[in-house]
Amino acid sequence: MARTASLSGFPEWLPEERLVELHVLDTLRRIFELHGFSSIETRAVETLGQLLRKGEVDKEVYGLRRLQDEEGDGGNAAAPASGDPHALALHFDLTVPFARYVVENAGYLAFPFRRYQIQKVWRGERPQEGRAREFTQADIDVVGDGELPFRYDVEIALVIAEALSALPIPDFLLRINNRKLAEGFYNGIGLTDTAGVLRSIDKLEKIGPAKVAELLKSELGATDEQARSALELASIRTGDTSFVAEVRALGVSNDLLEEGLAELEQVIAAVVQRAPGKVVADLSIARGLDYYTGTVVETVLVGHEQLGSICSGGRYDALASKGSRTFPGVGLSIGVTRLVSRILSQNLARATRSVPTAVLVALTTDDSWGGAQDVAAALRSRGIATEVAAKAEKFGKQIKFAHRRGIPFVWFTDEEGNHQVKDIRSGEQVDADPTSWAPSGEDLHVRVRTA
Known part of the structure; x- marks a missing residue:
């Protein structure tokens, strides 16, 4: 994109x-x-002398004047372009800092x-x-x-x-x-x-x-x-x-x-x-x-x-x-x-979807938020990434929210405590138990597929 x-x-x-x-x-x-x-x-910062001590480097090195000042040069720190080997700069690769680390x-x-x-x-x-x-x-x-x-x-x-x-x-x-x-x-x-x-x-x-x-x-x-x-x-x-x-x-x-x-x-x-x-x-x-x-x-x-x-x-x-x-x-x-x-x-x-979340737990009423959190906790305990809706809007709006976020499943709990989960891509809706239901392996985690 x-x-x-x-x-x-x-x-x-x-x-x-x-x-x-x-x-x-x-x-x-x-x-x-x-x-x-x-x-x-390794640290992001090295001395210029360390960074440039081996070989020809034709790339600009980013210096850190303020950090050098705070190390005690009293505001007179040289920028790396001056060639001061004690000047501090951001590392431009990982090999030279690794050599110092060793x-x-x-x-x-x-x-x-x-x-x-x-x-x-x-x-x-x-x-x-x-x-x-x-x-x-x-x-x-x-x-x-x-x-x-x-x-x-x-x-x-x-x-x-x-x-x-x-x-x-x-x-x-x-x-x-x-x-x-x-x-x-x-x-x-x-x-x-x-x-x-x-x-x-x-x-x-x-x-x-x-x-x-x-x-x-x-x-x-x-x-x-x-x-x-x-x-x-x-x-x-x-x-x-x-x-x-x-x-x-x-x-x-x-x-x-x-x-x-x-x-x-x-x-x-x-x-x-x-x-x-x-x-x-x-x-x-x-x-x-x-x-x-x-x-x-x-x-x-x-x-x-x-x-x-x-x-x-x-x-x-x-x-x-x-x-x-x-x-x-x-x-x-x-x-x-x-x-x-x-x-x-x-x-x-x-990626197969745009967010890690696999399930959105919908709210029947605003008072059902605590019960929805219980459902979410049960799903998360088994490794299922779950969100809870923020407010009890019409179910159609909550489903549209899940679609916009890229969440494939919406969970519903009625006033009697019965649970159902809906695959909003296919429209299929089935009875479910938060302690045992799981999405397919394909939907459990975000996957990256070649186009």
Whole structure:
């Protein structure tokens, strides 16, 4: 349902739209917990130095001058734009705050630590569908102490494939690469500023190969041959492990390249086996943030690629550290608000009703309100969401009220204490007992169905 927002970039849902969002969130929680991930929540505020300490961030960070003032700077707090590392700002993702959380709580955590986190984040985007200034992310990560077996890279990809498959969304595709593979290849052709090459390759879909080649030559000093080789690598895309032979056919030899090839082969083989049709090895995927060190993932909805990645992340080996102690991790982040906005705008799914309420208890007289509350309590005690009418209007008006609210059943009690319940959709009305009657499983709870 398209509506004009009073404040651009800060989505607000109508009740029936919020039910769709809650369905998405509940589904993700259920699957994450089935795989043993524990829920945490980190603070919304971090220091600017913490937020920007790893990698290039080209998004505006929202600063919090007043909160900084209250921390004791006497009204002279610097805005984040000044570069003061102690300035406070809202987090723009959940991975960097999670790294800080792990370091600060390492003595209380059991490693490998499996966590999921569903929270709001804030980012200075130019508002459009799929890009908001306030939005919800759902992250899962596994973090180790000193080391983290590569098998977790495989597991994370499988969990995400399962979670996305359970949502009311179109078909999706996990596009997976490995930074070791890419960096080893670039070193093998003589491009030593591998982070710079990755940032240029990351722009491939936005500006095209010709402009990326120009960037590689003008900004990184690449020769025509080096730029051509880098773009040849980025053009490899397979739905199975045949990418290994295609990379080797380029004739580049490097130990890090071989390590990355072996890791990517494991991930692709596992996902092809357990989630066929949901993955491709895409060697153009770079991920612009410098803290990724191995597996990198971006996910698109098939037929909705213009929306951008709905789930991304990867392996990071040095994002969290404390002295000589490091906490390598791997994780992925789902853009919940981006997904929900597309579900709603394209009518891909909808709630079976607009409110949680299944039953409205009607009033015969205003004096019957207490008895109606008894009926409602009996129904609620068995998990049936119930409302009581506010006043004893004509039954027709009370039924119209239920219809307007989206409530499927109306309960009537006569002066002798006999009970009946009416399905206002079909008109069927039957005798009922508040201690035993229940709606069908379809009507007991709001359900979200694909359109």
